């Protein structure tokens with residue numbers, strides 16, 4: 001069998017490894033921040049009906065502009081936005097990739113603020129965009145001064161911010177986002193994959209879109225909407241951003257089936273989002289109970305909790321796995337990350353952890 005080094009691979013890809021959150025069959029999968037509640041069955045039936053209708057015309061290419069989906073998404077995000085402000089793709093990962101294809105690339109830089117979503121730097125590599133890193137303040141916060149200092153130092157063409165941030169759960173202030181925008185003339189992307197889990201009334205970068213044509217807010221149906229397997233991400237921005245992405249998207253990138261499924265799910269937004277409150281309750285419970293066990297959980301505005309005070313993260317990860325519980329080692333020393341699941345899943349995790357901690 002040949003190995004990768006036998007192939008004429010692009011130099012920038014040599015020695016790299018693919019994204020690899022383990023996909024292991026376990027009873028309690030709390031490792032990739034999915035919504036662990038299945039979608040309600042009546043909604044599933046409606047989605048199937050809609051898919052059945054769509055499949056009758058799959059001999060034709062789908063609507064390249066996915067107009068109905070963009071209208072639905074605009075209605076969902078509100079803020080006075082219309083279909084022209086929305087763009088969608090197969091997961092927000094593809095949104096981010098399209099953004100770097102259009103605004104990054106060879107000779108250009110994207111600035112990120114680790115620890116953050118691991119795909120940000122991987123997508124930079126895939127698109128041959130130089131990945132440069134900014135600093136965070138204590139508690140993983142980023143103040144306006146800190147963001148501006150990092151931008152002045154690195155002179156990026158694209159800035160990736162993430163709020164609430166994965167894996168820390170940290171929420172960014174609108175002052176920080178606005179300061180980042182004013183400090184550069186590049187594209188500022190705010191990855192809001194977990195926006196729905198933030199406290200009620202928490203500000204969103206959507207509040208800043210007006211008059212800022214280089215600001216992009218990336219969202220996804222993978223988390224709050226319990227739609228990770230359907231692969232639907234989207235962005236909200238000035239309509240000119242979609243014009244840029246039309247230059248790099250593959251024609252018909254969103255299949256007719258994806259569009260039909262997402263439109264049907266959005267027709268049931270209240271039922272699809274019904275579990276968000278429960279998940280937030282379990283997240284808050286995780287913070288309280290992890291602290292009671294002697295760990296140091298970070299405050300979280302998302303559907304997961306990063307906790308410190310772990311003597312041996314690898315050992316604890318393995319011990320939990322032996323009990324059929326999969327969480328995430330994100331590579332931060334003495335920390336692990338756990339997704340807030342159903343009440344039963346959260347209880348199982350906490351009981352196993354209590355047991356392993358007192359030994």
Ligand SMILES: *Cc1c(COP(=O)(O)O)cnc(C)c1O
Pocket residue numbers: 033090091092093094117162166191193219220221222223228231232233
């Ligand atoms: C999970 C996650 C996404 C979601 O990616 P999709 O491709 O939409 O499934 C995006 N950004 C962050 C920060 C995430 O944690």
